[in-house]
Amino acid sequence: MSSAIATLFLSSLVLFSVVSALEVDFTYHRFPQMTNVLRQLNREYPEMTKLYSVGKSVQGRDLWVMLVTRDPDDEPLLKPNIKYIANMHGNEPVGRELMLHLLQHLLSNYGSDSYVTWLLDNTRIHIMPSMNPDGFEVAQEGECSGVQGRGNANNVDLNRNFPDYFAGPSKAPTQPETRAVMDWIKKTQFVLSGNFHGGALVASYPFDNIPANSPRNFRIVGSPSQTPDDDVFRHLAEVYSFNHKNMYVGVTCRDGSPPFPNGTTNGAAWYSLIGGMQDYNYVWASCMEITLEISCCKYPRHHLLPQFWTDNKNAILQYLGEVHRGVWGQVKDSNNNPISNATVKVMGRDFGFKTTDRGEYWRVLRPGTYTLQVEARGYDSLEIPVKVTKGVTIQNITLNPQTGTYHEPHNEQPAYQGYPSISPSQQENSGTSLRGLWPTYRNLLKQPKEAVIFPRLSYGVNYRQQPSHPLLNYNIHG
Ligand SMILES: *[C@@H]1O[C@H](CO)[C@@H](O)[C@H](O)[C@H]1NC(C)=O
Numbered sequence: 068m069s070s071a072i073a074t075l076f077l078s079s080l081v082l083f084s085v086v087s088a089l090e091v092d093f094t095y096h097r098f099p100q101m102t103n104v105l106r107q108l109n110r111e112y113p114e115m116t117k118l119y120s121v122g123k124s125v126q127g128r129d130l131w132v133m134l135v136t137r138d139p140d141d142e143p144l145l146k147p148n149i150k151y152i153a154n155m156h157g158n159e160p161v162g163r164e165l166m167l168h169l170l171q172h173l174l175s176n177y178g179s180d181s182y183v184t185w186l187l188d189n190t191r192i193h194i195m196p197s198m199n200p201d202g203f204e205v206a207q208e209g210e211c212s213g214v215q216g217r218g219n220a221n222n223v224d225l226n227r228n229f230p231d232y233f234a235g236p237s238k239a240p241t242q243p244e245t246r247a248v249m250d251w252i253k254k255t256q257f258v259l260s261g262n263f264h265g266g267a268l269v270a271s272y273p274f275d276n277i278p279a280n281s282p283r284n285f286r287i288v289g290s291p292s293q294t295p296d297d298d299v300f301r302h303l304a305e306v307y308s309f310n311h312k313n314m315y316v317g318v319t320c321r322d323g324s325p326p327f328p329n330g331t332t333n334g335a336a337w338y339s340l341i342g343g344m345q346d347y348n349y350v351w352a353s354c355m356e357i358t359l360e361i362s363c364c365k366y367p368r369h370h371l372l373p374q375f376w377t378d379n380k381n382a383i384l385q386y387l388g389e390v391h392r393g394v395w396g397q398v399k400d401s402n403n404n405p406i407s408n409a410t411v412k413v414m415g416r417d418f419g420f421k422t423t424d425r426g427e428y429w430r431v432l433r434p435g436t437y438t439l440q441v442e443a444r445g446y447d448s449l450e451i452p453v454k455v456t457k458g459v460t461i462q463n464i465t466l467n468p469q470t471g472t473y474h475e476p477h478n479e480q481p482a483y484q485g486y487p488s489i490s491p492s493q494q495e496n497s498g499t500s501l502r503g504l505w506p507t508y509r510n511l512l513k514q515p516k517e518a519v520i521f522p523r524l525s526y527g528v529n530y531r532q533q534p535s536h537p538l539l540n541y542n543i544h545g
């Protein structure tokens with residue numbers, strides 16, 4: 068009898084351990100352990116994930132990315148891509164661990180949590196837990212302000228290694244990790260991005276650098292270097308900060324350093340830097356990226372990780388939803404064929420975003436009335452007024468064959484008068500379009516699908532069904 072019970076008990080234990088989902092523990096995962104977590108989650112959720120590597124570090128470690136979405140192989144028109152990158156500085160690894168917990172949270176709550184379900188049904192979320200796996204391996208737990216492991220194995224700071232809009236190419240040779248990320252974002256059109264760092268508690272937004280002839284030593288300390296999308300960037304930074312447990316309070320990490328009002332800052336207003344990743348994303352990849360500094364101590368002891376997850380979880384989740392905002396659409400010709408490489412500019416915001424191979428464009432905007440300026444080689448240019456409300460406005464655009472003389476889009480990137488204007492093609496040294504090559508890692512471009520957006524839920528219904536999960540909840544902290 069008792070042995071029968073024991074057998075029953077044992078076999079249910081075995082059964083339980085077989086079916087139980089992976090629990091990511093709150094430790095720092097070395098590279099092989101991190102790889103295992105990613106592989107296990109990928110095995111456990113094959114219909115929701117795709118694990119891929121965008122390249123290798125100097126020492127040959129894979130730069131893993133996990134794509135999380137409903138049906139990763141299915142790419143409905145206009146389903147937006149968003150990315151999180153962490154651990155670009157190897158000695159700032161809190162984000163690296165939070166990304167693993169985020170993966171587990173998204174995957175284990177799909178189908179039960181309505182916000183997570185909505186997110187994964189309608190968004191392609193790419194997560195790179197470590198952009199600098201070599202640096203991480205030599206960094207020291209408990210080291211709050213050191214630099215060991217900050218750079219990659221060639222001791223190059225990857226957040227100074229991107230081509231710079233104001234200053235030109237990086238002085239240091241482009242590192243394999245930087246190159247891999249540049250190639251990745253050239254192939255996949257990301258709409259929104261977050262880059263996790265440590266050493267402060269603030270959400271920082273472009274520009275990080277300042278115009279070249281604005282004398283670094285004489286400029287007023289703390290003056291911002293604003294993009295034409297400053298309102299959008301401020302908003303995005305506030306979404307993170309206001310949904311974080313205490314970032315919005317303006318925590319000072321060091322005695323004597325001034326607090327950040329609202330827990331946000333323009334990058335250059337804090338300190339300017341050359342070759343940063345967020346400026347690159349905005350200028351050359353049509354992607355709105357902000358930098359999230361999430362821990363005063365760069366490499367805090369691992370027993371604090373549960374607290375970091377609790378503090379950041381809501382902010383991390385809410386920020387992902389912000390991609391569903393602004394104006395999206397498809398640019399086509401009068402025969403209904405998509406037009407790739409068309410420039411879609413918002414009047415007054417000189418940075419032109421390009422359409423993908425399927426003619427798609429996305430612009431994250433705050434509610435308001437805007438004029439879209441659409442230009443493509445061989446077609447008449449068009450100006451279209453759009454009204455953006457909370458959420459996404461779909462604005463498809465049909466261009467007619469050119470009647471007049473075509474002029475190359477002027478000011479495709481704003482020419483700051485008197486400042487060197489670096490054209491992307493000079494920078495990139497590559498003949499490929501900055502966008503498009505859509506999508507990617509199977510080297511197989513799917514045929515555009517006709518008139519299908521989000522097959523599972525109709526667009527309007529989708530957004531109206533969201534009242535219990537407002538995309539932005541300013542009142543969350545009372
Ligand atoms: C703080 O955020 C609020 C809400 O967006 C905004 O009205 C205010 O101007 C912000 N303050 C600063 C100093 O950025």
Ligand SMILES: *[C@@H]1O[C@H](CO)[C@@H](O)[C@H](O)[C@H]1NC(C)=O
Pocket residue numbers: 408410475476479499500
């Ligand atoms: C895309 O358009 C730009 C002009 O806006 C042009 O210079 C470039 O060559 C085009 N690229 C491709 C791949 O067609």
Ligand SMILES: *[C@@H]1O[C@H](CO)[C@@H](O)[C@H](O)[C@H]1NC(C)=O
Pocket residue numbers: 144396397461462463517518519520
């Ligand atoms: C825009 O185009 C998409 C894809 O072609 C289509 O599904 C959608 O119904 C169109 N939306 C509007 C408002 O015309």
